[in-house]
Amino acid sequence: xxAYWRPVLVIALSLPLVYAWARPGASRWWIFGADGLEQGGVxxxxxxxxxxxFALLLATTPTRTLVQAAGRLNRDLGVMLALTLAVIPVLRxxxxxxxxxxxxxxxxxxxSWRAKAGAYLAVLIPVVVKALVRARDMAxxxxxxxxxxxxxAASGFGASGLSVTHAFAARPAVxxxxxxxxxxxxxxxxxxxxxxxxxxLLALAGVVGEVVEARVAGSVTRPARTGLLLADxxxxxxxxxxxxxxxxxDADLAPALDRFGLAGMGDRQLHTxxxxxxxxxxxxxxxxxxxxxxxLDDPFAALDAxxxxxxxxxxxxxxxxxxxxxxxxxxxAQLPPDASELHLIAGRRGVPTPEPDAPxxxxxxxxxxxxxxxxxxxxxxxxxxxxxxxxxRAGESVALVGPNGAxxxxxxxxxxxxxxxDAGRVILLGRDATREPVWRRxxxxxxxxxxxxxxxxxxxxxxxxAWPLTLRGRTQAEAEASxxxxxxxxxxxxxxxxxxxxTPASVRxxxxxxxxxxxxxxxxxxxEPTTTLDAATVGVLLTALNSHLDAGAAALIATHDPRLIAxxxxxxxxxxxxxxx
Amino acid sequence: MxxxxxxxxxxxxxxxxxxxxxxxxxxKLPVFLDTIGTILTAAILGPWWGALTGGLSxxxxxxxxxxxxxxxxxxxxxxxxxxxxxxxxxxxxxxxxLIVGAILAVVAPLVxxxxxxxxxxxxxxxxxDILVAGLMGAxxxxxxxxxxxxxxSNLVDKLLSVVVVMLVLKALPRSLQGLSxxxxxxx
Numbered sequence: 001x002x003a004y005w006r007p008v009l010v011i012a013l014s015l016p017l018v019y020a021w022a023r024p025g026a027s028r029w030w031i032f033g034a035d036g037l038e039q040g041g042v043x044x045x046x047x048x049x050x051x052x053x054f055a056l057l058l059a060t061t062p063t064r065t066l067v068q069a070a071g072r073l074n075r076d077l078g079v080m081l082a083l084t085l086a087v088i089p090v091l092r093x094x095x096x097x098x099x100x101x102x103x104x105x106x107x108x109x110x111x112s113w114r115a116k117a118g119a120y121l122a123v124l125i126p127v128v129v130k131a132l133v134r135a136r137d138m139a140x141x142x143x144x145x146x147x148x149x150x151x152x153a154a155s156g157f158g159a160s161g162l163s164v165t166h167a168f169a170a171r172p173a174v175x176x177x178x179x180x181x182x183x184x185x186x187x188x189x190x191x192x193x194x195x196x197x198x199x200x201l202l203a204l205a206g207v208v209g210e211v212v213e214a215r216v217a218g219s220v221t222r223p224a225r226t227g228l229l230l231a232d233x234x235x236x237x238x239x240x241x242x243x244x245x246x247x248x249x250d251a252d253l254a255p256a257l258d259r260f261g262l263a264g265m266g267d268r269q270l271h272t273x274x275x276x277x278x279x280x281x282x283x284x285x286x287x288x289x290x291x292x293x294x295x296l297d298d299p300f301a302a303l304d305a306x307x308x309x310x311x312x313x314x315x316x317x318x319x320x321x322x323x324x325x326x327x328x329x330x331x332x333a334q335l336p337p338d339a340s341e342l343h344l345i346a347g348r349r350g351v352p353t354p355e356p357d358a359p360x361x362x363x364x365x366x367x368x369x370x371x372x373x374x375x376x377x378x379x380x381x382x383x384x385x386x387x388x389x390x391x392x393r394a395g396e397s398v399a400l401v402g403p404n405g406a407x408x409x410x411x412x413x414x415x416x417x418x419x420x421x422d423a424g425r426v427i428l429l430g431r432d433a434t435r436e437p438v439w440r441r442x443x444x445x446x447x448x449x450x451x452x453x454x455x456x457x458x459x460x461x462x463x464x465x466a467w468p469l470t471l472r473g474r475t476q477a478e479a480e481a482s483x484x485x486x487x488x489x490x491x492x493x494x495x496x497x498x499x500x501x502x503t504p505a506s507v508r509x510x511x512x513x514x515x516x517x518x519x520x521x522x523x524x525x526x527x528e529p530t531t532t533l534d535a536a537t538v539g540v541l542l543t544a545l546n547s548h549l550d551a552g553a554a555a556l557i558a559t560h561d562p563r564l565i566a567x568x569x570x571x572x573x574x575x576x577x578x579x580x581x
Numbered sequence: 582m583x584x585x586x587x588x589x590x591x592x593x594x595x596x597x598x599x600x601x602x603x604x605x606x607x608x609k610l611p612v613f614l615d616t617i618g619t620i621l622t623a624a625i626l627g628p629w630w631g632a633l634t635g636g637l638s639x640x641x642x643x644x645x646x647x648x649x650x651x652x653x654x655x656x657x658x659x660x661x662x663x664x665x666x667x668x669x670x671x672x673x674x675x676x677x678x679l680i681v682g683a684i685l686a687v688v689a690p691l692v693x694x695x696x697x698x699x700x701x702x703x704x705x706x707x708x709x710d711i712l713v714a715g716l717m718g719a720x721x722x723x724x725x726x727x728x729x730x731x732x733x734s735n736l737v738d739k740l741l742s743v744v745v746v747m748l749v750l751k752a753l754p755r756s757l758q759g760l761s762x763x764x765x766x767x768x
Contacts, residue, residue: 076584076588079588080588080591080592080633080637081592081637081641083588083589083591083592084591084592084595084596084637084641086592087592087593087596088595088596088599090596091593091596091597091599091600092596092599092600092603094600095600095603095604099607109607109608113610116608116609116610117610119608120604120605120608120610120614120745121745121748121749121752123604124600124601124604124617124745124749125749125752125753127597127600127604128597128621128749128753129753129754129757131593131596131597131600132590132593132625132753132757133757134593135586135589135590135592135593136586136589136757138585138589138592138593139583139585139586139588139589139590140585142585142588142589143583143585146585166756167755167756168755168756210583211583211585211586213756457752458752459751459752499754499755501753501754501756501757502754502755502756
């Protein structure tokens, strides 16, 4: 009984209020009239007591308990509160990332009110776009994971004459597709960026036209229970246990966590996990109930060797128990032998073209030292970099490799000025730039972020490329001319007037690269620049990069991509924050 | 519209209320801009989801500051007003946005003052209490003393908030604009 003292207190304090309002003969509105002023004071005291009790109830109840209680009252309310607690730290972190990204382009956070207002929008817009895209992905997962009465369910996935045209799009994302993935079989969907793989999977999941605004033609069949893995490792809730419990409230989590390499991680906050760990959680959520159909979008991204093995083992297990699987991948090298393949080109079934030749190593061309890092150290609670000595000369591209968490991004951010070193120096073109603010280095240092969506804030690709130049003092006309030149070098002239978020991820990444190259910086810092790029687009990136290196720039590239490593002048390896031979 | 779109958008709107205020604080702007998420959700999805965003924002805020609980009524009204306007006219035309901002600048302090007066006796523990106490000392009744300081701060904050949201909406790709694009652009 003592456990219920809080709600009992609230009810007890509100009873006099209810009586005063409901007693026979009482006017409902007398509290506001002249005659009711005296009695209004009494009512106000009672209201105050009720409010105080209610507020104390909220303030002393653990948040998790509040969410669970709300869920027992109303499922949707509980879901919303739980989602809110999960998404707040994600957006706060996104805000910090976008602040860094925009400052690295030259945005200053101080100055006149007008400058600050511009800065506010330049930071808020990318955060809002990512938030809205995340909301759409969350709605997709909620739709998939919420049991609903199904129409005549099939034993596998099928499509006949399927065409999907997104709202406000000029052409279909997927056009006239027939496919059949029967029970116990796997169908592998391949194609470059923007080829329609994700749209096809969402159409097979049944969320296109409901969550995703689009016109759908043709027919689709799917099994009664479907598991969906989205490409961006989107999760819904705060902890690993909550995420899996929502999918299967009756599941025994310990063996499920062991099965997916997440042993002991049930109480871990999802936003603190690495990309590979979040991928495992998302995979577990898709597979936990052993659905009859699996839709996996880019399941191998961000996974290490054991993760890759896990995915393949789970796919084989799903096939053995009779589930149908449709798996979308960017790299055809990930297909198993004798795989059943559907290759998409611009949304239509097509024939795969040969992969471009592997890039060759760039010849060493010794030039002046553009960047020299001496004993550079930056310590976090859980790592950082220690005593880094490194020099990069004009004409060189240096690949910076190492496992996740080695300190590659920390090193790049320290060089760009986003992090203040605990020790050491950053020498840029012969001058000590260690304590220079980041915006002052922006004209000489071009930092390309892993995810271009962290910084895109303008309405057209042309504006997006020109904007950083205006921050550094160029006139609008000069900035636009330089922007068009950079877009031309990257083959983006045709899309110069498109909204960046209406283009595929690879175009957005090239747009961000154009924004970096347009300023002709002497030092290029690229952080995992090819995660969204297919083989052909990697070639475009390398050609543009080499052109700037030939003109006297230097590049330091943090990467896992074997193509970039093969093309670099030399390779340096970072492990646990230190350079190793 | 699929209900799950609203269930996912409300939490994002609440988080954007926090982010909007945090960013204003980081840039040392003299306004709160902490209803950005409510206004955005209402403009995109309509009045009821906007009202829910505003109300739940205060419920969660009251976990740290209990007195915020009753001011949920104000934020619910913000969501309703913006949502109905967006549904009828869209939320990307400056005249519409400014009129909505002006309405909010009157309604928000009016309702807030009623709550502050009849629930908290006019004083809510914030910096504005100094002005309230000063006006009462000069002879103003409790309602007037609580209302006048609130009008000024709300006029600036609400007008700025709606204009910021309009500019953000205009910068979004068309597929994410929802109702805010105008009557033809409903979800």
